[in-house]
Amino acid sequence: MARANLLERLHTIQDTYGYIPENEINKLSDQFDLPRSKVYGTIKFYSMFYTEPTGKYMVRVCDSLSCHLNDSEGLVTAVKNYLGIADGETTEDKKFTLEVVECLGHCGEGPVMMVNDQIYTYLNENRAIQILKDCM
Amino acid sequence: MLNFLKKDPILAIEDYDFTAFKQVLNTPAENIISDIKTADLKGRGGAGFPAGVKWELARKEKSAEKYVVCNADEGEPGTFKDRYLLENSPWQVLEGILISAYVIGAEKGYIYIRGEYVKPIKIFNKIIEKAEKKGLLGENILGSEFDFELELIRGAGAYICGDETSLLNSIEGQRPRSRIKPPYPIQSGLYGKPTLVNNVETLAAAVEIINQGVETYTALGTAESNGTKLISLSGEVNEPGVYEIEFGSLTIREIVEQLGKGIRNNGQLKFVVPGGVSTSILPQEKLDIPYSYEDIKAAGSNTGSGAMIVVSEENDLIDLMLNVAEFFMSETCGTCFPCREGIRQVCYLLENAKERGYLTQRDFELITDLSQTTYLAARCGLGQSSLNFVTSVLEHYRDELLQGGGQ
Amino acid sequence: MATALIDGQQVDFESGETILEAAEKVQIKIPTLCHAEDLSIYGGCRICVVEIEGERLLKPACATKISEGMKIKTHSPKVREVRRNIFELIVASHDISCRLNCLTCSRNQSCELREIAADIGANQTRFDPIDKGYDDDRSSVSIVREPNKCITCGRCIRKCEEVQGVGIFTMANRGPATVLTTFGDKGMGNVECTNCGQCIHACPTGALHEVYHYDRVWDMLKDEDKFVVVQTAPAVRVALAELFESKPGTIVTGQMVAGLKRLGFDRVFDTNFAADLTIMEEGTELIGRIEDGGPFPMFTSCSPGWIKYIEHFYPEYLENLSSCKSPQQMFGAVAKSYYAQQHGIDKEDMVVVSVMPCTAKKFESGRGEMDQDVDFVLTTRELGRMVKEAGIDLVNLAEEDYDPMMGESTGAGSIFGSSGGVMEAALRTAYELITEEELEELDFEPVRGAEGIKEAEVEIKGMTVKTAVASGLSNVGQLLEKIKNGEEYHFVEMMACPGGCIGGGGQPIPTNQETVEERMKAIYEIDAGKKKRKSHQNKEVQQLYEDYLGAPNSHLAHELLHTNYIKREI
Structure with a gap:
């Protein structure tokens, strides 16, 4: 049962630091008696875990099929242009990280975007940009 | 309209009376299993395996420890009904978990909710807290002999965890790739113990079968x-x-x-x-x-x-195929070669076709071969079904896709 | 016993057998790639899929248990087509390009993909190659990793974790971005890698190989100002011939010496000489500990993979390590002092090259404590390359002898190459030095053989000396845990590689249980054929003490032949 709760521990660490720092991986590896490579490999599987700091606002725009049919591509382009960054990048001022993600589970309300824990539905380009402006 | 599952939200524990669960506590487990079997409730996560059979097998397993897991890692594009239940009928979901645990003889359970579902996670955390206070979780639940502990696990962005064996690896803190079956989770699941994994909707439906009576349901x-x-x-x-x-x-x-x-x-x-x-x-x-x-x-x-x-009609079919293939490409666990490399090559071929505006005969031939190989040889359900969308679009709209000169 | 049909052949099987195992019994070869006998089942490559009557999907033969009445087709048209398709996908992701050409690959003679291609009748590659664009990992002084060639079969991961108990590798990411890497992507040189090189043996492709020294050695050989001496480890002579189509276990000591002379080395010496020297030092150290009452157990220190392992994982036991340098390093130290002085060679002009079955020796030679006593370390495989490059028909050469002064060796020195050998050699000498009586039975059978952990008790002058031997780092770890839990030994031999140096990471590919056992037989054959089988009988070693070092564990001996260790972080 060595690995029980590893996932939840990783969440807690990320909730604290915003990412999972190296020394925390070392500690987990000790506590769970696992090679640190295994903890690292587990972290790196998940798209919502980060081993490097991200922007203050994590912006996730869904581009899976249902949203795609509701022009999420246009939304993605607008957000990219507004923030001046590509998928996976962080703005220079460390405020925003943008990720084009798979389904967020609000397929009936697309296109959708998540900013940190908040989900925004039925978006159009202007509203999305307003939401980002409000974060500033 | 029917309202077995789609109901007005109930979030206060005082408004929910756990009728089905109370009935279960006073009924031999075999009878409950028999009802679920008679109702022929099929797993609502996607695989459609009869829930009653699963429960029966899990109950028959001899083990001091057993687990139930509620699979709330709903991640397939287009699917949001489990989120609906978690947000509106969390007590019914909990009731379903309690019933399944009681019936198979499990004292520990997990509900695994995808990390993106922030609101359902908040709701369910409160549900567990309240249920513990009210004696619906813990020892001697509702004065019975039944002890049960439930823990919420947050996913972290991985569609593959919806596959039940991957889900178990995820809970165990391993890289969540699928496990080789057999053994099935029912025989050897979480930490090698018999484990019953059920989808959210399946559990909610089981509650309704007990509430409404199996005859009403089968009618x-x-x-x-x-x-x-x-x-x-x-x-x-x-x-x-x-x-x-x-x-x-x-x-x-x-x-x-x-x-x-x-x-x-x-x-x-x-x-x-x-x-x-x-x-x-x-x-x-x-x-x-x-x-x-x-x-x-x-x-x-x-x-x-x-x-x-x-x-x-207003869509570029190649663009849609690419969208779906890219979803699977970013979500395959990467363990087995046909799935990982097959989907990658399909994406590559479709990207080129999208730019070109049409598919060539060669694209057809290659994608068909890859779909067949991935279907036949992939390690788990994700891989086997990953190219269904693409293949079926090719099959139905061949001429349209070749338009512009496919020779 | 139950029966099933494989390709129409009736096969009897025990419950629990896989289709792959059962098929072998009726002479049917099912191709495999991610499967390896000494590793856990992975079921990733799907090359071994077969058709089972009544099943919709194909099943991996490596991971599917055969059951009563099963009707299996291992090479049906459907199976063959799927295999070819999967193979094409592998090839496309294996980054075949002009830069990463098969011809210049470290595995150009031993690539398993080529074997698979032949086995499945591959005749086309329809997919465009994928440029994965990873950088090579050159952080380690022992091993290079080329991730673009990696097909992520996970064999190295499992080898490192399951056989070696270390676990430096992991898969990271997912989907096509799945990549094999180390913690934090730091590189093998920056994590707790022991440099044992077992991952190289696990790898089916050229994604892992040693850091090459052979081009530098060529440079030294052509430099007329350099006096280039070479030493050959005990395990090389019983494996080198495998690189020239000879059977595993073929002994080519004399031919190898002749070959090295033809390559242009100024002197060809024997690490076995240094092994005898090691026994004099280590045996004396052991006797000293017995007299002083510890610390026990004393651990051998010849295997640099083991040394790095204990430094990382069990630093609390560092004082238990013998302070003796390994034979390789003793050789270098003696060559650059004693030999150089006796022959008026400037130390700076002397180049010491080792031929080792080992990748960790490359790391060892570069350790700060070692004072550059050994300049270059060639693996057995690298020596094979040089011999081929020079066009030498090695196995048919007339045998020649090692050069004098550092070329003589006893049977005891020879068996250093096998797990249990150092122990046996030490006991032969310690027994005679302590009792001052001749040892009648020289063969210590309990410490011989391929088992991972061996134990033996030896009566020496009324004292029961408790010994243990472990090879393969997960066995080493197990033995250490046993010791931690209170098991007492006086003397313990630890070797990083399964079977000892004969199974080393620098040995010919394949190195597996079968080849290791054959090489082991040859090692003991060499020992049995020697007139002198005890290290203290080595005349040249005796001469060295007489002319130069004084006595074992003397001040000068300590300065030249002993070392210290470092606690390393994980």
């Missing part, structure tokens, strides 16, 4: 599809959303037109994805079939998770 539906099903309707309809329908009561076209209120902007219907992006599409001309496991299967597709995605 609904068709020969092979009893009761009701939650449908996540999305795509290019005027009124997307979660709908509960009695199996067989509406055709797919009727669902689109009556529930979805037709195609938006008066568009023309092209095809429907009946069960999420892992299922084959049904073209416009095949939509006059009743919504049921058997009719959809006969039409060449699958009920899947009940995610119905409606697509109009």
Whole structure:
């Protein structure tokens, strides 16, 4: 049962630091008696875990099929242009990280975007940009 | 309208009376299992395995420790009905978990909710807290001999965790790739112990079967599809959303037109994805079939998770195929070669085709070979079904895709 | 016993057998790639899929248990087509390009993909190659990793974790971005890698190989100002011939010496000489500990993979390590002092090259404590390359002798190459030095053989000396845990590689249980054929003490032949 709760521990660490720092991986590896490579490999599987700091606002725009049919591509382009960054990048001022993600589970309300824990539905380009402006 | 599953939200514990669970506590477990078997409740996560059989097998396993896991890692594009239940009927979901645990003899359970579902996670954390206070979780639940502890696990962005063996690896803190079956989780699941994994909707439906009585439930539906099903309707309809329908009561076209209120902007219907992006599409001309496991299967597709995605004529088919293939490419665990490399090559071929504007004969040949190989040889359900969408679009719209000169 | 049909052949099987195992019994070869006998089942490559009557999907033969009445087709048209398709996908992701050409690959003679291609009748590659664009990992002084060639079969991961108990590798990411890497992507040189090189043996492709020294050695050989001496480890002579189509276990000591002379080395010496020297030092150290009452157990220190392992994982036991340098390093130290002085060679002009069955020796030679006593370390495989490059028909050469002064060796020195050998050699000498009586039975059978952990008790002058031997780092770890839990030994031999140096990471590919056992037989054959089988009988070693070092564990001996260790972080 060595690995029980590893996932939840990783969440807690990320909730604290915003990412999972190296020394925390070392500690987990000790506590769970696992090679640190295994903890690292587990972290790196998940798209919502980060081993490097991200922007203050994590912006996730869904581009899976249902949203795609509701022009999420246009939304993605607008957000990219507004923030001046590509998928996976962080703005220079460390405020925003943008990720084009798979389904967020609000397929009936697309296109959708998540900013940190908040989900925004039925978006159009202007509203999305307003939401980002409000974060500033 | 039926309201077995789609109900007004109940969030206060005082408003929920756990009738089914109380009844279960006073009924031999065999009888409950027999009811669920008679109801022929099929797993609502997508695989459709009979829940009663699963429960029976899990109960028969001899082990001091057993686990139940509620699979709330709903991640297939187009699917949001479990989120609906978690947000609106969390007590019913909890009740389903309690019943399944009691019936198979498990004292520990997990509910695994995908990390993106922030609101359901908050709700369920409170549910567990309140339930513990009220004696619905813990020792001697409701004064019975039944002890049960439930823990919420947050996912962290990985669709593959919806596969039950991957889910178990995830809970165990391993890289969540699928496990080789057999052994099945029922025999050797979490930490090698017998483990029953059920989807959110399956558990909620089990509660309703007990509440309504199995006769009421089986009176609904068709020969092979009893009761009701939650449908996540999305795509290019005027009124997307979660709908509960009695199996067989509406055709797919009727669902689109009556529930979805037709195609938006008066568009023309092209095809429907009946069960999420892992299922084959049904073209416009095949939509006059009743919504049921058997009719959809006969039409060449699958009920899947009940995610119905409606697509109009106003789309670039290659773009849609690429979108779906890219989803699977970013979500395959990467363990088995046909799935990992096969989907990658399909994406590559489709990217080139998208730029070109049409598919070549060679693209057809290669994608067909890859679909076949991935279907036959991939390690788990994700891989095996990953190219259903692409293959079925190719099959139904061959001429259209070759247009512009396919020779 | 139950029966099933494989390709129409009736096969009897025990419950629990896989289709792959059962098929072998009726002479049917099912191709495999991610499967390896000494590793856990992975079921990733799907090359071994077969058709089972009544099943919709194909099943991996490596991971599917055969059951009563099963009707299996291992090479049906469907199976063959799927295999070819999967193979094409592998090739496309294996980054075949002009830069990463098969011809210049480290595995150009031993690539398993080529074997698979032949086995499945591959005749086309329809997919465009994928440029994965990873950088090579050159952070380690022992091993290079070329991730673009990696097909992520996970064999190295499992080898490192399951056989070696270390676990530096992991898969990271997912989907096509799945990549094999180390913690934090730091590189093998910056994590707790022991440099044992077992991962190289696990790898079916050229994604892992040693850091090459042979081009530098060529440079030294052509430099007329350099006096280049070479030493050959005990395990090389019983494996080198495998690189020239000879059977495993073929002994080519004399031919190898002749070959090295033809390559242009100024002197060809024997690490076995240094092994005898090691026994004099280590045996004396052991006797000293017995007299002083510890610390026990004393651990051998010849295997640099083991040394790095204990430094990382069990630093609390560092004082238990013998302070003796390994034979390789003793050789270098003696060559650059004693030999150089006796022959008026400037130390700066002397180049010491080792031929080792080992990748960790490359790391060892570069350790700060070692004072550059050994300049270059060639693996057995690298020597094979040089011999081929020079066009030498090695196995048919007339045998020649090692050069004098550092070329003589006893049977005891020879068996250093096998797990249990150092122990046996030490006991032969310690027994005679302590009792001052001749040892009648020289063969210590309990410490011989291929088992991972061996134990033996030896009566020496009324004292029961408790010994243990472990090879393969997960066995080493197990033995250490046993010791931690209170098991007492006086003397313990630890070797990083399964079977000892004969199974080393620098040995010919394949190195597996079968080849290791054959090489082991040859090692003991060499020992049995020697007139002198005890290290203290080595005349040249005796001469070295007489002319230069004084006595074992003397001040000068300590300065030259002993070392210290470092606690390393994980």
